[in-house]
Amino acid sequence: MNSWPPVPTEPPARHPDAPAPDTELPEHYAYCFGCGSEVEHGLHLRATAGDDLTVRSRFLVTETHQGAPGLAHGGLLACAFDEALGTAVGHLLRRPAVTGRLETDFVRPVPVGTVLHIDAHIDGVAGRKVYVSAEGRMNSVVGDIAVRARALFVLVELKHFIDHGRREDLRKVAEDPGLLGRSVDLNP
Numbered sequence: 001m002n003s004w005p006p007v008p009t010e011p012p013a014r015h016p017d018a019p020a021p022d023t024e025l026p027e028h029y030a031y032c033f034g035c036g037s038e039v040e041h042g043l044h045l046r047a048t049a050g051d052d053l054t055v056r057s058r059f060l061v062t063e064t065h066q067g068a069p070g071l072a073h074g075g076l077l078a079c080a081f082d083e084a085l086g087t088a089v090g091h092l093l094r095r096p097a098v099t100g101r102l103e104t105d106f107v108r109p110v111p112v113g114t115v116l117h118i119d120a121h122i123d124g125v126a127g128r129k130v131y132v133s134a135e136g137r138m139n140s141v142v143g144d145i146a147v148r149a150r151a152l153f154v155l156v157e158l159k160h161f162i163d164h165g166r167r168e169d170l171r172k173v174a175e176d177p178g179l180l181g182r183s184v185d186l187n188p
């Protein structure tokens with residue numbers, strides 16, 4: 001394994017307004033494939049703030065997440081980690097960020113019906129670059145590790161989403177700000 005983070009970093013600081021440990025975190029967008037309640041076959045990932053620089057997430061692998069008979073699709077597992085890692089960055093640093101790079105190690109097959117418990121941790125910050133890692137355990141927070149992931153998130157301005165998002169979806173959000181989670185403030 002290469003050293004991690006791959007560049008010298010500063011220790012990250014949990015934002016003073018970050019949700020307290022054990023706070024259940026809201027979905028950040030109703031149509032997000034990772035957490036949104038409006039996506040019928042989405043992952044419906046749920047997350048809880050942990051101590052210090054951690055967030056604990058969980059999701060149930062259903063039959064709509066299969067890649068082989070009865071087994072989770074690796075790409076969907078990667079999606080769950082993207083969501084879990086991004087949730088840690090967004091809520092603990094309280095800054096908008098996007099995934100620049102995501103790497104996953106699939107250690108064990110994950111059967112349909114498994115609840116994957118994902119512990120994400122912010123490892124370091126270098127300018128706009130935020131390094132995060134996570135482990136996913138099967139059926140319990142102390143279960144066997146099925147997937148490990150590491151990612152680089154890049155801090156961006158809110159303008160990133162406004163400049164690049166499809167107009168009709170941005171319009172929907174402007175008309176119904178409730179589509180964004182309570183934590184996402186478009187006028188900070």
Ligand SMILES: CCCCCCCCCCCCCCCC(=O)SCCNC(=O)CCNC(=O)[C@H](O)C(C)(C)COP(=O)(O)OP(=O)(O)OC[C@H]1O[C@@H](n2cnc3c(N)ncnc32)[C@H](O)[C@@H]1OP(=O)(O)O
Pocket residue numbers: 028082083084085086087090091094095096097098099100101127128129152154156183184185
């Ligand atoms: C507000 C309160 C919130 C409240 C709570 C909300 C909760 C919220 C939960 C969200 C949970 C969602 C979780 C899913 C998150 C997605 O899935 S985001 C969607 C997928 N990602 C994207 O679409 C990103 C597409 N890429 C881009 O837009 C641009 O390439 C980027 C990433 C913004 C970077 O572009 P840029 O701004 O021009 O910056 P750039 O100088 O190129 O890169 C910055 C630094 O990062 C490095 N870098 C960039 N990409 C890479 C790479 N792939 N590999 C290595 N280094 C890289 C650069 O080398 C550079 O390094 P330095 O020169 O500073 O040393």
